[in-house]
Amino acid sequence: MKKTNVALIQMSCEPDTGKNLDKAADRIVDAAKHGAELICLPELFRTQYFCQREDHALFATAESIPGPSTERLSQIAREHKVVIIASLFERRAPGLYHNTAVTLERDGSIADTYRKMHIPDDPLYYEKFYFTPGDLGFRALRSTAGNIGTLVCWDQWYPEGARITALKGAEVLFFPTAIGWHPSEKAEFGEAQYDAWQTTQRAHAISNGVWVCAVNRVGFEHGDVLHEGVNMPGPEGAGLEFWGGSFIADPFGRIVAKASHDTEETLYVEIDPAQVEITRQHWPFLRDRRIDAYEGVTKRFIE
Secondary structure, three states, X not given: OOOEEEEEXXXXXXXXXXXXXXXXXXXXXXXXXXXXXXXXXXXXXXXXXXXXXXXXXXXXXXXXXXXXXXXXXXXXXXXXXXXXXXXXXXXXXXXEEEEEEEEEOOOOOEEEEEEOOOOOEEOOEEHHHOOOOOOOOOOOEEEOOEEEEEOOHHXXXXXXXXXXXXXXXXXXXXXXXXXXXXXXXXHHHHHHHHHHHHHHHHHHHHHXXXXXXXXXXXXXXXXXXXXXXXXXXXXXXXXXXXXXXXEEEOOOOOEEEEOOOOOOEEEEEEEOXXXXXXXXXXXXXXXXXXXXXXXXXHOOOOO
């Protein structure tokens, strides 16, 4: 049960996709130099959050896996002997795209791929236009940095995803995220929205006896994108203020590190997998599950 130094990179994203990749690469190298062994980037870090509108031109920003981003990050993983989790806009085939998280091992190889399962469709979060729901299921990986599982943003609201990933052996759950406030709602609902977001993920930690690492972007965005010389401006209007607040919770749901709401920063925490064993011994929620009585959970609604 080796302890692992984890780093979450809370960053802002500018229109230029190349500059965002450069920034992410620099932040990963810096985290590695500070002793991080397992590093996670926020959701769709290569672009501003473009799902604020529906625009066919934006499919040009998608990339294959393996592809340019994984090639760049694989070199860093190999050079600095770190495990990297990176969220990408995947072009799987013509007309078929996913919101995908890739885990790169210390040797630079692609160790795991997870395609976001739950796809939202809300004002300024029009993800169903771009992303096909994941078809790889919930996954856990026995990486050289520990037993981990990755889910993406909207997945974080669903206890089923966290539970299945934990049951498959994950002891640390990572949630790359892009979530923020509508400016018109922040004053009235902002505090409650962030609290709900943090609380539901802390609940995943408690109910499954796992570490939870949620990494968000920060800053105000209209979804402007500059990709390979092509400018794709976002819609006029209020835009989104991404609320940062990245955090790490231990297996009892206690916040052990938390980032600010308005500043780029990297969170560092030493994760001790022994805490998973200890917590589950004292709070044996997995032991006491009534697996004979849960058939209803697979139904849309029970009349």
